[in-house]
Amino acid sequence: MTLNLGVAMGQPQADRYPWPGAAAKTPVLASHLDAAAYAAWSDGKEETPANGPSWVFWTADGSRVGHSGVAFGTDKTPGPRHLRIGFTKAVLAGSVLAEGNVRVSALKPGAPYPGAMEDDDQWLPAQRLSPDGPTSEQTDRGECAVWVLPPGTTTRALRFTHVAPETDAVYEGCLAGALVLEERLVNLAPFAIPAARSNDKSIARIANGKSDGWNAWENMRMDPALRDSRPVVSGEHPEWVMLVWSQPVKLDALMAVWCGFGSGDIQAYAGPADRHPRDSSEMDWKTIASPSGFESGYPSAFWPCTFPFKQAVSTRAIRVRVTSVTPGDHPHVKNKPMDGRRIWLGELLALQNIKSADLEAVDRPKAEVVAAPHAPIPVPFTLPEAGYVTLVIEDADGMRVRNLVSETFFPAGDNIAWWDGTDDLGRDKDAASHGLYNIPARFVTPGAYTARGLWRKEVEAFYEFAVYAHGDPPWSLPDHTGGWLANHSPPSAALFVPASHSPTREPAVFLGAYVTEGPDGLAWVDLDGRKRGGMKWIGGTWTAAPFLCRDVAPGADTNVSA
Structure with a gap:
């Protein structure tokens, strides 16, 4: 992996770090994006998303990606929905970095261009490395992952797929951004234990698979009262974050997503094997790169900063020694560095080039477990x-x-x-x-x-009936069999009541809500979900039944249902 320092039109000035597409040396140029092939598919219908493919797709010489990502398949039908990005010529795609609730596939050579999105036979699925091994399962919204394609894959199009189950509140797929890499890269950060010089309690967020937005790890809170208690981040007063593995790993690059600092040293642990990197001295670290001039990328929704190494390193720990804050050019970010004292980091990816190796053969070091001190x-x-x-x-x-x-x-x-x-x-x-x-x-x-x-034992939930219904009839009746539940809060409690304790003398399920103004706040239904009765207020004005339990001990009052 080599660093392309060329600055093309629309790219930052010479004293700034290259934008993500150029820094990662993506093979995709702005001229390769085919606006006519940019499309989304859902429920048998194809449509063209707004803004064009450059809004979410990084190229080596094009503009920055947009601030909102793209939602696709926004209809009310569950099931698969796809987003397609086509290229005017075939590109070499070893891996794809993508953020969103998607999985990735590439148009097979020989398949008709631009590819029928609904036809899986035309698409070559990518895989990502999870703690359990290779998987093709989609990530969640807000997650970023490196998707690996078979060796030598060239393609004219990429497909991003989201499969929405019926139980989802929103069915749409969402892609914040994507970046194609020639190398077949895997991320080893999830197999490491993160650590930090400051705010160590939330440092796990830099390797949780999410960029976390404004909830990302930070060295200090945005609290003016703390400002004068911290020095300006510099070479004399650096901050650092590190990833520690249980055994040495081979790394070819780091990638930082939502990077709230502007320069630093990337260092590999070179100390004794019997010394934990967290207990190391400065002499135990070897600097392998010192990038500078990079930025958070705000307001772009997806801004990965790639830091390639001149040659692969094998190390038990990697450390980013931060020596300055992000420039904070945008008005929304200007005050976030707190006059040079505050940094943040969304996600740190530790990348290994597996070349032609099978993804199943990649060594996945187990995360080191350190025995915590315990009470006596x-x-x-x-x-x-x-x-x-x-x-x-x-x-x-x-x-x-x-x-x-x-x-x-x-x-x-x-x-x-x-x-x-x-x-x-x-x-x-x-x-x-x-x-x-x-x-x-x-x-x-x-x-x-x-x-x-x-x-x-663990309670295993399985579907019986919906806790929402229109009621039969939908309006309230004097015997409380009409209408349904509260109008100010959702159901929050459910309890099975046997026939011996049920108000109907048949097995029932009690459903309770917290606050109601008009309808019942407590309802009992039969085992088919039909409402058989209810009560409005239980604990006082507007208050119903946010919690439910039943006394099953010997001697319990048989006149009490719940």
Whole structure:
């Protein structure tokens, strides 16, 4: 992978880093985009999206991509929808970087141009590398992925496909942007553990597969009160982010998406094998590139900055040592760097050129798991099957002193939860009113304590009937069998009630909502979903039943349904 430093018309000035298409050396030129072949397909109909293919597709010499991406297949019919981008000549496509809820395929050689989008036989599917191995499954909205095509693939068109299930609230596909690369590249960042000099608690966002927008990792909050407490980011006061693998990996380039800094050093770990890169000294890092002059790309919806290496490196960790903030040219970004103190990063991709290798053969290092320190008191328990556990600690009088574990997944067999010996009795009961939650750590009195717990298997949901209906009839009736549910909030609770406790003396399902003004806030329906009764307000004016449960213990009041 080599860096094309040529600046074509419409590209940035010489002191700025090349735009994404030029920096990645994409084989696609602006003249290759075929506006006549740019089309979307859904439910048997083809249409032309607005703005043209350059709005979402990076070329080596063209304009920057647009600010909104493209939505396609916006009709109300679930199922597949496609977006096609055609080329005036065949281009070599080793991999495609794309952001959106899509999967990628390329028009096969010999297939009639520009390709029938609905005919899968004309298209060659790409794959991406996931933690479970190669997959062709579509990504989610906002995710970016590197899609790999078979070796030597040349194509006249690319197809971006979104398959919408019936349960989706919105059926459309969305492509924020795409970039074709000649090399067959895979992203190894998901197999690493991210770390940072500042704000380490949210650093996992740089390798979560999403650019995260304004919720991306940042070294400091946009808080003016913090401004004077931080130095200006510079070579003397750098920030850094790193990716650490459990074993050395071969890398050919880095790519940063939504990059909120303007220059830095890319460094490979070269220290002792028995020293963790997070505990390293500056002498343990070897600088392999020092790019500068790049930008976040705002307001473009998709701006990947590619940083190729002169030669491949093998390392256990890669570090980006940031030495300046983003220029912040756009008015919306101008104040984000906080006078040179604040940086951010959406996604950091660690790219390996697999050349002609099979994607299945790519070595996927397991993410390193570092044992976290734990409290000193073990609470052992055994599960017959994997499931969700709730544990409480009680004193010798049976009074609960600590809610230790709540609805936490544990595997089958022997397990241990750890207790630090403190109670949670001093928690602030008025916390909800002022928004500050605090549980002071207070050690319990020495003595004998008992752990008591609940365990359940995972609840597997399956479709029975819709929780929304128009009612039969749609208006309210005196016996509450008409209409449906609340008009101010959706259903939030469901509970099965056996015939012995049902108001109809037949098995029923109770459905509850939080706030209602006119219709029922609680309804009971039969097992076919037909409404058999209801109540308007339960807990006071406008308040219905946001939560539902049933007492099944011996001695429970048989006159209470739920």
